[in-house]
Amino acid sequence: EVQLVQSGAEVKKPGESLKISCKGSGYIFTSYWIGWVRQMPGKGLEWMGIIYPGDSDTRYSPSFQGQVTISADKSISTAYLQWSSLKASDTAMYYCARQNGSSWYYWGQGTLVTVSS
Amino acid sequence: SYELTQPPSVSVSPGQTARITCSGDALPKKYAYWYQQKSGQAPVLVIYEDSKRPSGIPEKFSGSSSGTMATLTISGAQVEDEADYYCYSTDSSGNLWVFGGGTKLTVL
Numbered sequence: 406e407v408q409l410v411q412s413g414a415e416v417k418k419p420g421e422s423l424k425i426s427c428k429g430s431g432y433i434f435t436s437y438w439i440g441w442v443r444q445m446p447g448k449g450l451e452w453m454g455i456i457y458p459g460d461s462d463t464r465y466s467p468s469f470q471g472q473v474t475i476s477a478d479k480s481i482s483t484a485y486l487q488w489s490s491l492k493a494s495d496t497a498m499y500y501c502a503r504q505n506g507s508s509w510y511y512w513g514q515g516t517l518v519t520v521s522s
Numbered sequence: 523s524y525e526l527t528q529p530p531s532v533s534v535s536p537g538q539t540a541r542i543t544c545s546g547d548a549l550p551k552k553y554a555y556w557y558q559q560k561s562g563q564a565p566v567l568v569i570y571e572d573s574k575r576p577s578g579i580p581e582k583f584s585g586s587s588s589g590t591m592a593t594l595t596i597s598g599a600q601v602e603d604e605a606d607y608y609c610y611s612t613d614s615s616g617n618l619w620v621f622g623g624g625t626k627l628t629v630l
Contacts, residue, residue, distance in 0.1 A: 440619075449608065450557070450565065450608050450621040450624070451621065452619040452621065455619075467523070500564055507553065507570065507571060508570040509555075510567050510570075512564040512566075513564065
């Protein structure tokens with residue numbers, strides 16, 4: 406059974422750094438793209454970027470280029486989303502998702518990030 | 523930039539057919555996908571490649587696409603279908619991935 410399990414909720418202060426994770430299981434981790442999606446409180450879904458763990462090919466949506474870093478550690482089947490300096494506007498639910506064919510079919514449960522002074 | 527436009531809300535009575543539209547300039551050449559998101563839950567794929575239904579999705583959900591508009595149809599909508607629905611596609615280059623703004627379906 407394919408599963409994406411994300412790390413737990415985080416509460417951080419502005420300016421702090423953060424790395425959240427998405428661990429894949431039940432499939433060959435290096436063979437499928439993983440993407441990250443942001444959902445701000447009460448708002449819609451926004452694509453942030455994707456990574457192919459097999460060769461770490463990473464692509465960012467223009468709105469998020471330079472704002473976050475997406476990475477993966479294939480030795481532990483885990484993808485990451487990180488910030489070097491959080492802002493209050495980074496407060497959101499973050500989802501990881503895995504492709505199946507042409508679709509983003511499998512989704513993690515989400516990680517809530519709260520940034521507040 | 524590229525945008526997919528959805529109506530903010532659609533409301534139907536139980537048993538009626540709900541239709542949610544998604545317009546985008548690249549839709550004649552690119553597939554549309556539809557996600558259902560219930561309150562507090564992760565999105566669930568209900569339609570892929572314009573009109574295909576993933577395993578486990580009820581037949582009441584169907585999709586179509588014509589020209590610059592894709593449509594999600596929910597036949598015989600029930601209260602349990604109340605959710606936010608998002609279309610997803612890419613721009614003509616395939617390098618920019620976009621969700622529509624979402625449509626809140628109310629069944630009452």
